[in-house]
Amino acid sequence: MTHDISKVSVSLESHIHYRAGQYVSIQSSDTDIPARCYSFAQSNTPGGNQLVSFFVRGVTGGRMSNWLIDPLNVNSKVTLSAANGDFYLRDQSAPVLCVAGGSGLAPIIALIEEAIQNNSAIVDQPLTLLMGVRSQRDIYYQDQINSLGTQWRNEFRFTPVLSDEPVASNWLGHRGFVTNYIDQKTSLGATGYLCGPPPMIDAAMIKMQENGMDLNRIFFDKFLDQSGIKP
Numbered sequence: 001m002t003h004d005i006s007k008v009s010v011s012l013e014s015h016i017h018y019r020a021g022q023y024v025s026i027q028s029s030d031t032d033i034p035a036r037c038y039s040f041a042q043s044n045t046p047g048g049n050q051l052v053s054f055f056v057r058g059v060t061g062g063r064m065s066n067w068l069i070d071p072l073n074v075n076s077k078v079t080l081s082a083a084n085g086d087f088y089l090r091d092q093s094a095p096v097l098c099v100a101g102g103s104g105l106a107p108i109i110a111l112i113e114e115a116i117q118n119n120s121a122i123v124d125q126p127l128t129l130l131m132g133v134r135s136q137r138d139i140y141y142q143d144q145i146n147s148l149g150t151q152w153r154n155e156f157r158f159t160p161v162l163s164d165e166p167v168a169s170n171w172l173g174h175r176g177f178v179t180n181y182i183d184q185k186t187s188l189g190a191t192g193y194l195c196g197p198p199p200m201i202d203a204a205m206i207k208m209q210e211n212g213m214d215l216n217r218i219f220f221d222k223f224l225d226q227s228g229i230k231p
């Protein structure tokens with residue numbers, strides 16, 4: 001999908017049941033690479049899904065992510081854990097403010113898809129999706145997001161924000177940190193859903209609270225990896 005994010009699909013022996021926003025741990029069957037967590041990038045259907053997809057970013061020096069996105073490993077066997085996590089759509093009667101960083105878009109897409117698929121009351125609320133990436137080449141899934149937007153019954157605002165786009169480029173959209181675009185208009189009475197790198201989530205939570213959002217109405221999944229481990 002981009003130079004460092006791939007959509008990885010897994011065909012399962014039996015149907016898996018999960019809530020949009022949840023994740024599984026994926027283990028390669030043929031290597032000793034430690035299992036890692038990945039969030040479903042699509043909603044679940046009523047009977048469960050037999051084909052599931054993930055947005056995986058190849059992390060520099062990362063073992064599992066680069067194994068998963070390596071074309072040489074297509075058709076390799078993997079084992080998935082049961083679905084985990086409590087990142088799912090809550091309040092049906094409040095505006096929605098989503099902030100996604102990089103591959104953190106995956107569970108946000110699943111949440112939006114699920115709401116539309118279930119014809120949930122939340123589709124009648126305004127939704128803002130702020131997507132933080134480095135540069136134009138990191139933007140992905142735009143057509144699919146626009147298509148979801150046409151199915152959302154209330155206002156659907158999708159704003160990509162580029163943090164590292166060359167000053168002289170042709171980009172006319174938003175620049176800077178995605179968290180700078182969390183304001184009173186998007187936060188007023190909203191429930192927040194954040195997913196991506198831990199520093200982005202920490203900054204977004206501060207910004208949301210500064211704009212009057214309750215901490216207990218902000219839900220998040222931090223895409224933690226091993227780089228924070230102290231030797």
Ligand SMILES: Cc1cc2nc3c(=O)[nH]c(=O)nc-3n(C[C@H](O)[C@H](O)[C@H](O)COP(=O)(O)OP(=O)(O)OC[C@H]3O[C@@H](n4cnc5c(N)ncnc54)[C@H](O)[C@@H]3O)c2cc1C
Nearest residue numbers: 036037038039056057061062063064065103223225226227
């Ligand atoms: C709930 C959850 C959901 C997630 N969902 C997604 C998702 O949908 N998509 C996605 O792309 N990612 C997701 N992640 C992140 C994912 O689980 C992995 O952490 C990521 O893919 C990196 O794994 P890796 O094995 O490639 O890298 P690792 O081998 O874990 O390495 C990651 C980084 O840490 C460094 N490192 C490794 N070991 C050490 C050490 N001992 N000390 C210091 N540094 C070290 C490596 O050099 C590298 O830079 C999620 C994480 C969580 C917790």
